[in-house]
Amino acid sequence: MLFLKNKEMLELKNINKKLGKFSLNNININVNNGDYFMLLGASGAGKTLLLEIISGIVKPDSGQILFNDTDICDKKIQLRNFGIVYQNQYLFPHLNVYDNIAYPLRNRKISKSLERTEISIIAEQTEISHLLKREIKNLSGGEAQRVAIARALATKPKILLLDEPLSFLDVQLKKGITDLLKRINQNGQTVIHVTHDYKEAFTLSSQISILEKGAVIQSGKIDDVYKLPKSKFIASFFDIKNYFTGNVINKDNKVYFETSNCKLLVSEKIPNDISCVWISTVDIKLITDNNKSDFEELYHGKLIDIEKTHEGYNLVIDIGIQLIVGLTGNICINDYILGKSYEININKLAIRY
């Protein structure tokens, strides 16, 4: 197969769809050939609906779906050849694994010998050769997900559409399916994957779009979006704790980022039009008496909460804004007392914008 990476393949133009009280509004998305494109969003953001619109299961109210520059909005589902894999697989329960994978091949009316060959190749690729005679009800979650992916691949889909394929799986199975999806994409398969888990996007995606309440709020490479989340929602979606909005001011030959109740000393290089900054929890340091003079700017605040994390603790310190300070390593948490004042330092170069 001729594989032209980065050639634009699918373009969603101003897609609108109203379903009851929910609506998708003016969705614009571009997916390139060979991309692993991820749609991220919280539950109810409209991710699955958008996937179903692409697949042809749901028809948009308005807008265009351009596939290789041709509008396919009115094209039948059967002719689009976009394989879809749902979170709960929707395998045919009355057919065994072999017949499930053979289903799309039989729609193509190929010979039995070719059918056997193709199924054997797909089964090997998805590591389910040993499951082919098994009944669907006897499959585990991970096995069922592999079978669903295999069945979708049997159509030789132009785009593989995945709706939260890793959600129901435990960590071990998730790793296996993630590796499989990575491999499938590396073989040239264009993938659109819907998820609410940003960690999946870090592992798999080449491009992402974030959906909130039926609208795309940011798109790009995952690293770029993570470095520069455009809103507090996106920041919280990526589990970024210290995200603040405000504006840049100059005072006493220093540059500050002023929020509603606090001024943060920032790098002189910060552009004047910046309206949001964020700080990693590990870049905020609690200060002990003996090293105070080492710092350009100190902030004072009360410890108002302590949260246990898998790496240690997060201290919530109120300096006018609530800062989350991450503590890792060997920590004696009893040394930190709720209500007590602490001094903290934030390296101005660690304030990201």
Added chain:
Amino acid sequence: MAYLIAKNNFPLKKVVLGVINIPVIIPHSAAGIALLGVISRDTMVGKMAENIGLSFVNHPAGIIIAMAFVSIPYLLNSAITGFSLVPDKLEKVAMTLGASKTKVFFSVSLPLAVKNVVSGLIMMWGRGLSEFGAVVIIAYHPMITPVMIFERFNSYGLSYTRPVTVLFIIICLLIFILMNVISKKQRDA
């Protein structure tokens, strides 16, 4: 028809579901009279049938129509339930795999609803088998078992009626047992 009703939402759907069940709730002799109003020799249907040499009154064809009319709700209700239980997304997924709507019906929807359809057919058959009221209005002859029981009881009394009644009850019980076996398999599946 059951598939279309189960899978589509349309105005007056509840009315249609109600109409389907009318033969169950009205007295069956009234159902027979209503049917007679449609298929007797004086009606358009009756005249058309007569043109091809068929008369529904006192004819097996009339008996079949009467039995079907009063028992078809059992089949339709069961089949509608069966088709409703097939997830729409399963059918849509089949379409993304290249299957036409007809293929989806025969390869996915029907196989998954077949137990309901079969149990509905058995119910329908069982109900049709025991139909008396509608049949006796349309066709007293040729005599079906319930009419025969009625006839024997009226003409010869209880003892003469008993053997055929017992046999008939045994057949009905067998149908009931068969139905339960099918329902159990369905629950276990």
